[in-house]
Amino acid sequence: MTITNGRRSGAATGPADPVAIDQWYAITALDEIPIGRTVRTELLGVPMSYCRDHDGSPLAWLTQDSLPAGAPVDARTLHAPLPTLADYGYLWTTVGEPDGGLFDIPETAEPDRRILNAGTFGIFTSGPRAVENFLDMGHLPFVHPGVLGQQPFTEIVDYQVEYRSSEIYAVNCLIFQPKAAAASTSGQMVNYTFRVPHPLCALLYKSTPEDDVRLDVIGLFVHPIDDGRVRAHLFNCLLDTVNTDGQLRRFQQGVLAQDKPILENQVPRQLPLDPDAEAPTRADKTSNAYRRWLSDLGMTYGVVARSNS
Amino acid sequence: MTAPDPGSLLHPVAGCADLVPRHVVKARLLGQDLAVWRADDDFVNVWADRCIHRGVRLTVAANDGAELVCPYHGWRYSNRSGNCAYMPAHPSDAPPRRLRVPTFRSEERYGLIWSGGSPEAEPPRLPHLEGEDTLVLRALPVNAPPDLALQGLLEWPCQPVPAPGDGASISCDSAGPFAVAVTARTGGTEEAVVHFVQPVDGGRCVIRPVMRGAPAADRRLSILRHHARQLEELRTRLESSAGSPVAVRGPSTPLQPLRRPTATAVSGRAPQLEVCVARKWLTAEGIAAFELAPVSGQLPSFQPGAHVDVHLPNGLVRQYSLTNGPGLTSVYRLGVKLEPDSRGGSRCMHVSVHEGDRLQLSEPHNNFPLRRDAARTVLIAGGIGVTPLLAMAQTLQRQELAYELHYFAQSDDHLAFGEVLEPLSTGLVKHLGLSPDQTADEIKKITHDYGTASHLYVCGPGPMIEATRAIAADSGWPEDAVHFEYFKNESELHDASSFEVRLARTGQTLVVGPGVSLLDSLRDAGVDMPSSCEQGVCGTCMATVLEGELDHQDVFFNDSERAAGDRILTCVSRAGGHKIVLDL
Ligand code: FES
Ligand SMILES: [Fe+2]
Numbered sequence A: 001m002t003i004t005n006g007r008r009s010g011a012a013t014g015p016a017d018p019v020a021i022d023q024w025y026a027i028t029a030l031d032e033i034p035i036g037r038t039v040r041t042e043l044l045g046v047p048m049s050y051c052r053d054h055d056g057s058p059l060a061w062l063t064q065d066s067l068p069a070g071a072p073v074d075a076r077t078l079h080a081p082l083p084t085l086a087d088y089g090y091l092w093t094t095v096g097e098p099d100g101g102l103f104d105i106p107e108t109a110e111p112d113r114r115i116l117n118a119g120t121f122g123i124f125t126s127g128p129r130a131v132e133n134f135l136d137m138g139h140l141p142f143v144h145p146g147v148l149g150q151q152p153f154t155e156i157v158d159y160q161v162e163y164r165s166s167e168i169y170a171v172n173c174l175i176f177q178p179k180a181a182a183a184s185t186s187g188q189m190v191n192y193t194f195r196v197p198h199p200l201c202a203l204l205y206k207s208t209p210e211d212d213v214r215l216d217v218i219g220l221f222v223h224p225i226d227d228g229r230v231r232a233h234l235f236n237c238l239l240d241t242v243n244t245d246g247q248l249r250r251f252q253q254g255v256l257a258q259d260k261p262i263l264e265n266q267v268p269r270q271l272p273l274d275p276d277a278e279a280p281t282r283a284d285k286t287s288n289a290y291r292r293w294l295s296d297l298g299m300t301y302g303v304v305a306r307s308n309s
Numbered sequence B: 001m002t003a004p005d006p007g008s009l010l011h012p013v014a015g016c017a018d019l020v021p022r023h024v025v026k027a028r029l030l031g032q033d034l035a036v037w038r039a040d041d042d043f044v045n046v047w048a049d050r051c052i053h054r055g056v057r058l059t060v061a062a063n064d065g066a067e068l069v070c071p072y073h074g075w076r077y078s079n080r081s082g083n084c085a086y087m088p089a090h091p092s093d094a095p096p097r098r099l100r101v102p103t104f105r106s107e108e109r110y111g112l113i114w115s116g117g118s119p120e121a122e123p124p125r126l127p128h129l130e131g132e133d134t135l136v137l138r139a140l141p142v143n144a145p146p147d148l149a150l151q152g153l154l155e156w157p158c159q160p161v162p163a164p165g166d167g168a169s170i171s172c173d174s175a176g177p178f179a180v181a182v183t184a185r186t187g188g189t190e191e192a193v194v195h196f197v198q199p200v201d202g203g204r205c206v207i208r209p210v211m212r213g214a215p216a217a218d219r220r221l222s223i224l225r226h227h228a229r230q231l232e233e234l235r236t237r238l239e240s241s242a243g244s245p246v247a248v249r250g251p252s253t254p255l256q257p258l259r260r261p262t263a264t265a266v267s268g269r270a271p272q273l274e275v276c277v278a279r280k281w282l283t284a285e286g287i288a289a290f291e292l293a294p295v296s297g298q299l300p301s302f303q304p305g306a307h308v309d310v311h312l313p314n315g316l317v318r319q320y321s322l323t324n325g326p327g328l329t330s331v332y333r334l335g336v337k338l339e340p341d342s343r344g345g346s347r348c349m350h351v352s353v354h355e356g357d358r359l360q361l362s363e364p365h366n367n368f369p370l371r372r373d374a375a376r377t378v379l380i381a382g383g384i385g386v387t388p389l390l391a392m393a394q395t396l397q398r399q400e401l402a403y404e405l406h407y408f409a410q411s412d413d414h415l416a417f418g419e420v421l422e423p424l425s426t427g428l429v430k431h432l433g434l435s436p437d438q439t440a441d442e443i444k445k446i447t448h449d450y451g452t453a454s455h456l457y458v459c460g461p462g463p464m465i466e467a468t469r470a471i472a473a474d475s476g477w478p479e480d481a482v483h484f485e486y487f488k489n490e491s492e493l494h495d496a497s498s499f500e501v502r503l504a505r506t507g508q509t510l511v512v513g514p515g516v517s518l519l520d521s522l523r524d525a526g527v528d529m530p531s532s533c534e535q536g537v538c539g540t541c542m543a544t545v546l547e548g549e550l551d552h553q554d555v556f557f558n559d560s561e562r563a564a565g566d567r568i569l570t571c572v573s574r575a576g577g578h579k580i581v582l583d584l
Helices: A127-134 A245-263 A282-297 B146-155 B217-242 B345-352 B383-398 B418-424 B436-447 B462-474 B518-524 B559-564
Strands: A025-029 A039-043 A046-052 A058-062 A084-087 A090-093 A114-123 A160-164 A167-177 A188-198 A201-208 A211-226 A229-238 B010-015 B025-029 B032-038 B044-048 B067-069 B076-078 B084-086 B107-109 B112-116 B134-136 B140-142 B169-174 B179-186 B189-201 B204-212 B273-284 B287-294 B307-311 B317-321 B332-337 B358-361 B376-382 B404-409 B428-432 B454-459 B482-485 B499-503 B509-512 B542-547 B567-569 B579-582
Touching: A025 A039, A025 A114, A025 A211, A025 A229, A039 A211, A046 A090, A058 A084, A058 A090, A114 A245, A127 A201, A127 A211, A127 A229, A127 A245, A127 A282, A160 A282, A167 A282, A188 A282, A229 A245, B010 B025, B010 B032, B010 B189, B010 B204, B025 B112, B025 B189, B032 B112, B044 B112, B140 B217, B146 B169, B146 B179, B146 B189, B146 B204, B146 B217, B204 B217, B287 B345, B307 B332, B317 B332, B317 B345, B317 B383, B332 B345, B332 B383, B376 B383, B376 B436, B376 B462, B383 B404, B383 B418, B383 B454, B404 B436, B436 B462, B454 B462, B462 B482, B499 B518, B509 B518
Parallel strands: B376 B404, B376 B454, B404 B428, B454 B482, B499 B579
Antiparallel strands: A025 A090, A039 A046, A046 A058, A084 A090, A114 A229, A160 A167, A167 A188, A188 A201, A201 A211, A211 A229, B010 B112, B025 B032, B032 B044, B067 B076, B076 B084, B107 B112, B134 B204, B140 B204, B169 B179, B179 B189, B189 B204, B273 B287, B273 B358, B287 B332, B307 B317, B307 B358, B499 B509, B542 B567, B542 B579
């Protein structure tokens, strides 16, 4: 990956990819951020730091020597602060100049929703590989057997992929799940909708036993540390009245713990965008659409770009 | 003398003893990551360490003894060929033959597995190691370029044995471009160790010492320790002289995977493979079994339910199902029943084809594919109809999927392939000496309780297939859950009509006259149509229909597929009206 001067004044290093730079990224769940104490990380390979101010509002800045990890922060003395958002329970920031705010998740406005960060996982992979895994139904019976899928019911029946206002939607995705509802004694086919509103964020809508009409929303928001390391946040926006936060977290963390070793054994870590680099089938329509979409956006960070484009 | 290109030579990649059963070992040669595994038939596979589907390392795949199973989406890859054998997301599809993991050569010599190299290359043959047992000593990975290691091995020779004794003469010589041999002579005894250097990549190597002779058990441990210590010292020296960071020089040529003749454009019905009858035996009353081995190279892989066309010495072409289970990839195994009214096919196989004879085959076609995503799989075999179902049963058994194999035959003596049936016993139910009515009653019992995700496969005499389909339909089995394969088309064929065919892609229009098949007309017009049975049984000559009424005369489609009218078997079926349009 070419290292050039970042877009924002003061950013020492960063990718040369304006598509990746000019995005908001979820760094950490707001309620996990210490108040007034520096936390250091990287975003797209650019060293940055963050904390919450004494009033609870998030602060982010390009890492400066005077503020080592744990150092007390005074918002007034920060030079070169980064823009921040506090949305969906996360601190979002950017090292570029995003065009507008964040994508909308209308369900988060419903008062009876349970919104929480069900877990943050460090994974040695690229952002696009992590998102593709989240969109992938074919792996459920193999990587999450007995939970999100079950062998031998491995067929992926045809579903539809659509582009709606420059987002990807995959609809009518059916998968056999052994424990679709708490009360079910035998498995059943579950209907998923996937939505990709952002190069490194994806959402999944799934029916819930607690409501006939509305859907549970589960999201994956990726914080790319660099092009081979991520922190993946699992966002929950559920209609669940049964499980405790702890139970919801344990469930999602169990799921991600199964994906992690697979993702860390994918080579290369970057997602190949060339259609011939890997061997997709009809079941991989969403992932094909995602790869094409990234390619059309001109994304070059965390991917192996197409040779001819 | 110029140094040979390392890419043209074979190099060691593992010790034979490292290939523990049902494991996959990681190796690297000339910058290529490799997954090395031994199948239950002892064949050693050296493959690129990457699932072609979504890039997962195959060194984390499961070795089930016959196939590697990728942990991400469960793609299965066959022993020997590296072909994808099954894609679980598409249970009714046979994976295209181009889906194949790159494979590399594998040879065993001196207790090591050798790979890479040009097709003609041989593992080195060294006088130091010939004619005796060898002891493979501990291999040592070194963070230093291979040439530096070779130089170091010459400069600081490792003593072959702990104390060679006074007056021992030690000689050290380069034993080929990637090996150093050390010999110690005392009196009449001579001990030799050859250090092979495996070029991992430009900056790293593995030193693999092999000792001549198998030392007595009481000396063995001290010898192993002695070598481990010496090599550790050598490593320290090498790594410090290589400096850090190691200058990684890329390999001169990347490793060349084996090329395989893949899915040659299927031309008509021409034979594509030459095989030799490796074994022929009488497996049951009136049933001859054949094992056909490739004359060169390896056999194309196939899925359960597949058949091959056998081009007989008398000029006839006959289809026989492959009975192979997933573990058997070195031969095709067929069963042929002697038909009393044989038109020359089965008689020729029984009487004129002998062990050692050569035969021409087509590549396997599969028009009777097995789904492996069923909650219940029922296999119903009538007599010799057991052959494709044997392949299915063995596959299901190996994958630990529940199945029942109902085998209807005249008597115990008529049961074919007893040695294959034996280990299937959990799923096998024999039905012997039943009349057609009794058979129908049994089938009623077997199929009476249809449940979702159940699939039924039937193969046998025509009337038995008819009966089974009717009974299953009565018991509520949906048509798409009932799969069948006839041996022959016993219906009377009508070819008196004449009609017009338009080819949508090429724009051609042809006229098919009376007495001429649609298939032949298409071929005359230059369309390269594949075919196999040419009697409406196997489905190989299928074309997609865009427009027009059809006169189906095959026994391949079920009723709803016929009614859909979107596909036609061109060998026997014709237009129902004056004109059809094909997607060709
Ligand atoms: S990555 Fe191996 S099966 Fe999908
Ligand atoms: Fe997953």
